[in-house]
Amino acid sequence: MNLDRTSLRELADGLRSREFSSVELTQAYLERAHHQNETLGCFITLDPERSLIQARAADQRLARAEGGPLTGIPVAHKDIFCTAGWLTTCGSRMLSNFVAPYDAHVITRFNEAGGVILGKTNMDEFAMGSSNETSFYGKVRNPWSLDHVPGGSSGGSAAAVAARLAPLATASDTGGSIRQPAALCGVSGIKPTYGRVSRYGMIAYASSLDQGGLMAPSAADLAWGLGIMADYDERDATSVARPEEDFFQDFERPLTGLRIGLPRQYFGSGVDADVAQAMEEALREYERLGAVRVDIDLPHSDLSVPVYYVLAPAEASSNLSRYDGVRYGWRAQQYGDLQEMIGRSRAEGFGAEVKRRILTGAYVLSQGYYDAYYLQAQRVRRLIQQDFLQAFEQCDVIMGPTTPTPAFPFGAKTEDPVQMYLSDIFTIGVNLAGLPAMSIPAGFGAQGLPLGLQLIGPHFGEARLLAVAHRYQQVTDWHRRVPVYAAAGERV
Numbered sequence: 001m002n003l004d005r006t007s008l009r010e011l012a013d014g015l016r017s018r019e020f021s022s023v024e025l026t027q028a029y030l031e032r033a034h035h036q037n038e039t040l041g042c043f044i045t046l047d048p049e050r051s052l053i054q055a056r057a058a059d060q061r062l063a064r065a066e067g068g069p070l071t072g073i074p075v076a077h078k079d080i081f082c083t084a085g086w087l088t089t090c091g092s093r094m095l096s097n098f099v100a101p102y103d104a105h106v107i108t109r110f111n112e113a114g115g116v117i118l119g120k121t122n123m124d125e126f127a128m129g130s131s132n133e134t135s136f137y138g139k140v141r142n143p144w145s146l147d148h149v150p151g152g153s154s155g156g157s158a159a160a161v162a163a164r165l166a167p168l169a170t171a172s173d174t175g176g177s178i179r180q181p182a183a184l185c186g187v188s189g190i191k192p193t194y195g196r197v198s199r200y201g202m203i204a205y206a207s208s209l210d211q212g213g214l215m216a217p218s219a220a221d222l223a224w225g226l227g228i229m230a231d232y233d234e235r236d237a238t239s240v241a242r243p244e245e246d247f248f249q250d251f252e253r254p255l256t257g258l259r260i261g262l263p264r265q266y267f268g269s270g271v272d273a274d275v276a277q278a279m280e281e282a283l284r285e286y287e288r289l290g291a292v293r294v295d296i297d298l299p300h301s302d303l304s305v306p307v308y309y310v311l312a313p314a315e316a317s318s319n320l321s322r323y324d325g326v327r328y329g330w331r332a333q334q335y336g337d338l339q340e341m342i343g344r345s346r347a348e349g350f351g352a353e354v355k356r357r358i359l360t361g362a363y364v365l366s367q368g369y370y371d372a373y374y375l376q377a378q379r380v381r382r383l384i385q386q387d388f389l390q391a392f393e394q395c396d397v398i399m400g401p402t403t404p405t406p407a408f409p410f411g412a413k414t415e416d417p418v419q420m421y422l423s424d425i426f427t428i429g430v431n432l433a434g435l436p437a438m439s440i441p442a443g444f445g446a447q448g449l450p451l452g453l454q455l456i457g458p459h460f461g462e463a464r465l466l467a468v469a470h471r472y473q474q475v476t477d478w479h480r481r482v483p484v485y486a487a488a489g490e491r492v
């Protein structure tokens, strides 16, 4: 079986029909990952022995004709998910010595389903970034062009899926960290509704925005994975109890009459001409499938980036106060008293971007500024949510670009944090409103770099969203393209 072209369904069929074993499949992916990791930097940790223990156990289950759809399939996990016995760094020196003593709920779900942990993927430090340049473990390269960023913060997961080093990868999205790297690396990604996936054991950045999700080549693969991942968990107070759902339920439903809302604000200046053209072509494809176009307004969308950069740092400054060098994580070698130990440990353990966020967050929460910044941002967040709710009275799905431009070269935005923050201009509003959204491959720009189409649905509308993406993938092949870099064609 050619690993460049295989869907999860084909892998599952191959395992069940004994065409190959989970050990063989895992070895094939591990070999690929091992060879390409030096250049691409996708994985912070690979631990073949541990992976193969799970693969052997999966083979035993399969031999007894037990297990589920994911049994025996290797999955890469973003290094933000606590994974028992595995180094779990969150891309930071602060956690560079942290072996998680327990599993995040997401990891438990995949383990129980018989998935094989392939490795832990690289990411921007504490998920703060849009280019994967802030990781303590070095940059991840975009497999479509090694001089370009893969996007962030889940750049490791995106590049690993793009280079077909993993058939499925978990990730997290606070302001775009699944969709933006998925777009820049030419893979499909889903950020579920806030509350759909447990945050238990997912290292906290901005808790009211963080949500775990997935990346894979196709929407069908994502539906497969989301069925495992989406689950009520009483250990996460914001987890929402919902009846179990089949995320393939709408796959055969025709798109006739589907109302696609195009936000005027997502097609203005600043959007690359190639991106705008790809969006037009995607829209025409949808119209051929029977969908109709509706122009909509999201009047407060230009406020989403400023609002996010008040709220996310505020929550981060609180969440990251736990790293004090006392109980776990990085501790400075030299210090006089306790205060100095904490101060030095944090000074040494955190990188520049994380410090910038903590400072901003402490500032907007401080007495005298709280009302002017934090409270005001909360009010505008409500307006942004209302914009989306009103838009969904006129349309079934919102469509637009995931990012204003394709991947940019390394260093292009590192000197100017505001330029970097603007990379997420089309993705952040979704997190502020708690909505589900996807990015799917929709073409290539002039330099041969992938472009992403964003689809946004109403709360808990994942099944429809996945089906809308799937229909498009039945009539296009952007999601099947693999970078030359990956096209080694290894077989199992």
Ligand code: GLN
Pocket: 127, 128, 129, 130, 152, 153, 172, 173, 174, 175, 176, 177, 178, 205, 312, 424
């Ligand atoms: N780029 C945004 C940030 O740096 C979003 C990151 C994310 O979604 N985790 O905060």
